[in-house]
Amino acid sequence: MRTYDCDVVVVGGGSTGAGVVRDVAMRGYSAILVDRADLGQGTTGRYHGLLHSGGRYVVSDPHSATECAEENAIVTRIHASAVEATGGLFVSTPEDDLAFSDDFLAGCHKTGVPVEEISVAAALKREPRVNPGIRRAFLVEDGTVDGWQMVWGAARSAQEYGAQILTYHAVVGIEMTGSSVSAVRCIDRRSGEDVTISCRFVINAAGAWSHHIAEMAGCHDVEVVPGRGIMIAMNHRLVNTVINRCTYPADGDILVPVHTVAIIGTTDVRAEDPDELPIPADEVQQMLDCGEILIPGFRQARALHAWSGARPLVKDSRVSAQDTRHMSRGMSILDHQSRDGVSGILTIAGGKLTTYRLMAKNIVDRMCEQLGEERECRTADEAVPGSTPGETYQVTHRLHDREADRRDDQIICECELMSRTMLTDALHADPQASMDDLRRHLRLGMGPCQGGFCSLRATGIACAEGVIDAELANARLHEFLAHRWIGLWPILYGDQVRQTALDEWIFQGLLDVEHLPEPKVVLEPVPLGVAAQSLQSTTEPETTEAVR
Amino acid sequence: MNDVVVVGGGIAGLLSAARLVAQGAKVTLVTFGVGGLQLSHGGFDVLGYAPERVDRPFDVLDDFIAANPEHPYAVLGADAVRLGTDFASEFFGDRLVGNDGRNWLLPTAVGALRPTYLASPTMVNAEARAGHDPVVVVGLQQLKDFQAELIAGNLVKQQIPARAIVLDLPARTHEADASGLTYARAMDRADYRADFAKALGKQLLSGEKALIPAIAGHHEAAAFTDLQTRLGAPLAEIPLPPPGVPGMRLNEYASRRLQDQRVRWILGARVVALHSEGGRAVSVDVATSGHLTKVRADAVVYAPGGFESGSLSLDSHGKVLETHLGLPVRVPPGRLIGPDRRSEQPLFRSGLAVDDQMRVLDDADRPVYPNLFAAGGVLAGAMRWSEKSGEGIAAASAVRAADAIGDLA
Numbered sequence: 001m002r003t004y005d006c007d008v009v010v011v012g013g014g015s016t017g018a019g020v021v022r023d024v025a026m027r028g029y030s031a032i033l034v035d036r037a038d039l040g041q042g043t044t045g046r047y048h049g050l051l052h053s054g055g056r057y058v059v060s061d062p063h064s065a066t067e068c069a070e071e072n073a074i075v076t077r078i079h080a081s082a083v084e085a086t087g088g089l090f091v092s093t094p095e096d097d098l099a100f101s102d103d104f105l106a107g108c109h110k111t112g113v114p115v116e117e118i119s120v121a122a123a124l125k126r127e128p129r130v131n132p133g134i135r136r137a138f139l140v141e142d143g144t145v146d147g148w149q150m151v152w153g154a155a156r157s158a159q160e161y162g163a164q165i166l167t168y169h170a171v172v173g174i175e176m177t178g179s180s181v182s183a184v185r186c187i188d189r190r191s192g193e194d195v196t197i198s199c200r201f202v203i204n205a206a207g208a209w210s211h212h213i214a215e216m217a218g219c220h221d222v223e224v225v226p227g228r229g230i231m232i233a234m235n236h237r238l239v240n241t242v243i244n245r246c247t248y249p250a251d252g253d254i255l256v257p258v259h260t261v262a263i264i265g266t267t268d269v270r271a272e273d274p275d276e277l278p279i280p281a282d283e284v285q286q287m288l289d290c291g292e293i294l295i296p297g298f299r300q301a302r303a304l305h306a307w308s309g310a311r312p313l314v315k316d317s318r319v320s321a322q323d324t325r326h327m328s329r330g331m332s333i334l335d336h337q338s339r340d341g342v343s344g345i346l347t348i349a350g351g352k353l354t355t356y357r358l359m360a361k362n363i364v365d366r367m368c369e370q371l372g373e374e375r376e377c378r379t380a381d382e383a384v385p386g387s388t389p390g391e392t393y394q395v396t397h398r399l400h401d402r403e404a405d406r407r408d409d410q411i412i413c414e415c416e417l418m419s420r421t422m423l424t425d426a427l428h429a430d431p432q433a434s435m436d437d438l439r440r441h442l443r444l445g446m447g448p449c450q451g452g453f454c455s456l457r458a459t460g461i462a463c464a465e466g467v468i469d470a471e472l473a474n475a476r477l478h479e480f481l482a483h484r485w486i487g488l489w490p491i492l493y494g495d496q497v498r499q500t501a502l503d504e505w506i507f508q509g510l511l512d513v514e515h516l517p518e519p520k521v522v523l524e525p526v527p528l529g530v531a532a533q534s535l536q537s538t539t540e541p542e543t544t545e546a547v548r
Numbered sequence: 549m550n551d552v553v554v555v556g557g558g559i560a561g562l563l564s565a566a567r568l569v570a571q572g573a574k575v576t577l578v579t580f581g582v583g584g585l586q587l588s589h590g591g592f593d594v595l596g597y598a599p600e601r602v603d604r605p606f607d608v609l610d611d612f613i614a615a616n617p618e619h620p621y622a623v624l625g626a627d628a629v630r631l632g633t634d635f636a637s638e639f640f641g642d643r644l645v646g647n648d649g650r651n652w653l654l655p656t657a658v659g660a661l662r663p664t665y666l667a668s669p670t671m672v673n674a675e676a677r678a679g680h681d682p683v684v685v686v687g688l689q690q691l692k693d694f695q696a697e698l699i700a701g702n703l704v705k706q707q708i709p710a711r712a713i714v715l716d717l718p719a720r721t722h723e724a725d726a727s728g729l730t731y732a733r734a735m736d737r738a739d740y741r742a743d744f745a746k747a748l749g750k751q752l753l754s755g756e757k758a759l760i761p762a763i764a765g766h767h768e769a770a771a772f773t774d775l776q777t778r779l780g781a782p783l784a785e786i787p788l789p790p791p792g793v794p795g796m797r798l799n800e801y802a803s804r805r806l807q808d809q810r811v812r813w814i815l816g817a818r819v820v821a822l823h824s825e826g827g828r829a830v831s832v833d834v835a836t837s838g839h840l841t842k843v844r845a846d847a848v849v850y851a852p853g854g855f856e857s858g859s860l861s862l863d864s865h866g867k868v869l870e871t872h873l874g875l876p877v878r879v880p881p882g883r884l885i886g887p888d889r890r891s892e893q894p895l896f897r898s899g900l901a902v903d904d905q906m907r908v909l910d911d912a913d914r915p916v917y918p919n920l921f922a923a924g925g926v927l928a929g930a931m932r933w934s935e936k937s938g939e940g941i942a943a944a945s946a947v948r949a950a951d952a953i954g955d956l957a
Contacts, residue, residue: 406724409724410690456693456695463695464695474702478890489887489893498861501856506789509589510589511789512656512660513660517706
């Protein structure tokens with residue numbers, strides 16, 4: 001049994017929680033963030049990587065558009081190393097109503113979203129793969145942001161201000177003194193240890209899982225409606241600029257170049273359970289069709305991996321108008337004091353990754369108000385550690401690094417140019433890290449071969465470094481391959497089938513990994529989402545139930 | 549019936565060409581890549597799992613065939629598997645040893661024990677069926693695909709007394725990241741073998757066998773024996789992920805021998821069309837550089853490999869295709885790919901259906917052409933990588949196809 005004492009416990013290690021813990025720490029509160037898994041393992045790590053210019057919302061949600069435009073500039077400044085300033089294009093494809101483009105342009109001017117119309121020829125010169133039938137093109141300040149890098153940056157900043165980050169700590173209860181929250185009880189999922197954190201305040205930033213946390217404090221009927229969307233990463237950067245269809249927001253209207261891939265997204269379907277997120281075959285087909293409209297020949301490109309994320313939308317019939325007075329459109333703050341008569345806890349959900357800092361500011365402002373204290377938000381003022389304003393990410397960074405160290409270091413993951421030193425540093429920094437934890441930090445196994453070569457090397461090197469033994473290495477390898485497969489089998493076609501066959505020749509044909517000594521250790525990961533249908537038309541549609 | 553085109557440079561293409569030239573045919577071998585042998589472990593599998601580990605493959609073949617009626621072995625029959633294996637054994641001579649009815653059990657580069665029927669003589673000292681002598685697994689700091697601690701750790705779990713050492717011995721100066729092939733080329737040189745033996749000898753304990761990555765020489769056939777002599781202790785190679793040197797050695801041996809026997813070789817070229825007249829295949833178009841080359845054929849052996857070669861594929865609408873000639877593909881019923889990675893993915897049993905002469909069949913089970921034959925990984929019905937049956941299928945189907953062509957003459 002471990003105990004802690006702090007002012008504020010933040011529940012949830014996604015972008016919102018990381019933003020909140022940074023904000024409260026910078027305002028001088030002692031704070032602890034807990035998450036049942038790794039940082040950024042939920043929705044934050046399962047989106048398309050877009051840093052909104054605001055252009056997407058200028059017609060449908062002008063207030064959000066303005067917020068996005070403002071926050072885009074702030075995030076680019078304070079998280080420069082996580083952001084790639086790709087720029088974005090809104091294009092009117094032959095399928096789109098040209099009338100919308102006038103509304104779009106007017107909306108940009110009205111909301112303060114920077115925009116410049118360029119000629120179709122100029123747009124096609126910049127992005128030669130884009131549909132040559134486009135009729136108008138608008139340049140905006142869309143960028144891409146690595147959600148994990150952003151979250152770690154915020155977490156490091158919070159730690160510098162004295163906050164503690166406890167990953168793999170699942171909240172199992174909230175203790176009350178009278179009608180006030182007094183402590184959060186957790187279990188350390190890696191050691192099994194009970195942990196109690198006494199606190200003055202809890203900020204519930206558990207996203208699509210926030211109703212479970214609210215319930216523990218006796219706040220009932222918080223209804224989270226996970227809005228599931230699928231995304232597909234295509235091999236290579238088919239484009240180097242974010243390409244949006246100039247339409248009212250719809251499914252499959254965006255192609256985002258992130259790191260070495262281009263991601264098409266997304267859909268929006270109500271999910272019952274954010275731990276069970278299928279990647280249905282019809283939605284995969286829908287995304288490929290949408291890709292064809294943006295980039296003719298899209299289906300001939302190679303799909304690498306698909307995933308499904310859950311937008312944490314909160315629907316609450318009991319929330320009254322006054323509770324939303326500080327609320328921005330798209331983000332919801334639930335004030336449990338007025339709503340449930342429980343003090344010392346607030347819930348925040350909704351919003352967008354681009355506006356994560358603003359969401360944090362809004363809820364921490366509300367907390368200060370409830371605590372009767374005035375402390376200014378300073379999160380927009382300084383860059384997070386490891387990030388220098390103006391020095392944004394470029395996709396060629398790792399190539400540059402490897403050119404520098406190629407005679408002295410090994411490349412363990414050729415697809416993502418991950419060196420042996422990067423791996424061994426990460427292994428020693430967190431000896432308990434799973435291969436997926438390492439993947440999020442290093443991009444290990446995220447390239448075309450999906451771990452075909454590097455996963456074997458990485459588990460072997462973990463053994464060589466004395467971090468794990470052979471039995472645990474076997475378990476970690478199988479766990480990693482099983483997790484890669486979740487996002488692989490729903491998009492298995494074309495060259496990725498060939499890659500999979502090659503990988504199986506290596507894993508089974510050559511190395512016989514299926515007959516390694518069976519590990520006695522059973523790893524029980526946090527649910528990662530389930531792909532419920534395959535690509536084939538011969539597939540019997542399965543219910544989510546059947547997959548469980 | 550003299551001019552035969554063989555499509556594919558893997559073991560099926562090589563062995564069918566070998567069988568055909570022995571019958572006096574004029575063979576043109578067309579290959580786009582370097583063939584599948586360098587992806588392999590450099591041995592020869594017949595049947596390793598069914599699904600339990602198999603110790604004597606020919607003893608269980610009848611039962612396996614009964615349980616798997618769609619399998620190429622069922623189409624061919626057990627005698628053909630025997631014939632194909634014996635032909636391969638004879639063809640490769642002392643480069644593959646065994647053929648005594650039993651599978652070898654050899655450690656892999658992660659430390660699993662893998663059954664195979666014929667093995668490279670450079671590997672058999674690692675045999676784990678009987679007796680468990682102490683072994684030392686020898687890694688190299690500069691070779692990332694052979695992690696000695698993992699291998700030794702897994703061998704210990706399987707009751708083999710094993711320990712790991714790692715030598716800091718670059719294949720080339722100032723190279724931290726070398727492939728097995730780079731090491732094998734270094735091992736072709738006596739001075740490097742001397743350095744290696746010296747560095748290893750210092751750490752070798754008496755009575756230990758040394759298990760090294762498969763790097764003991766690329767072109768220099770005597771490299772392994774020389775290294776073992778210098779070391780004065782039993783030595784064994786463990787195959788690495790591709791490019792695999794033991795498979796390359798077999799590939800180069802087979803290619804040279806066939807070229808000596810006047811097999812015409814068209815390299816780096818894809819077969820893009822098959823022409824017929826009067827219901828028979830008469831020629832193939834080969835996409836050589838800049839133009840198509842038409843190659844006349846009295847018969848065609850089609851052995852371009854399976855999904856791993858890109859000869860079979862699945863398009864984005866979920867249709868299974870044979871990609872070069874658009875031949876009819878036999879696809880298992882039901883779901884082809886499922887969510888559990890460790891259970892079988894039926895997609896990979898897709899392939900060409902053939903009759904007992906290895907003639908490619910259409911959807912109504914009629915030969916597409918009486919002189920179009922298929923062999924190897926393109927055939928439907930097998931899960932080669934999990935069964936450990938790839939070379940056995942390739943050899944048996946290649947020999948049967950070649951013999952059927954001989955019968956046509």
